[in-house]
Amino acid sequence: MKKFLIINGPNLNMLGQREPEVYGTNTLEDIERFTNEKLAGSASTEWFQSNVEGEIVGRIQKAHSENYDALVINPGGYAHTSVAIHDALKILKIPVIEVHLSQVYKREEFRHTLLTAKAASAIMSGLGKHSYYLAIYSQLH
DSSP states (O other): EEEEEEEEEEEGTTTTTOHHHHSSSHHHHHHEEEEHHHHTTTTTEEEEOOHHHHHHHHHHHHHHOOSSSEEEOOOOGGGGHHHHHHHHHHHOOOOOOEEEOOOOGGSGGGOOOTTTTGGOOOESSSTTHHHHHHHHHHHHH
């Protein structure tokens, strides 16, 4: 069974309360449950969320020595600003799929620059709660 690490950045712990017109009404826990149910035992997942850039960098670095088949990351606002997360992602020798619940290119201009995505194998944007499942599914087949 393939193993996936899913990392979520700042404010994703506030899903369901934060801008539901943009992000929907699902909480991060709802999305995790939905994703794991859709996978139906075909993959194992470990979920991590932090509002702290250094904790995210540390978790990515730790993943380098662990046995994951791929990393799925929603860096949140750090996607637009974090050279540190970008550089940490480049350490990994496994596929990195960056996900964004909203369609970033329909939003504010500053969201159109995705620094972290330059270190990703693929990007999924605008697929809502399906983003995580589809990112994992893309690595299973």
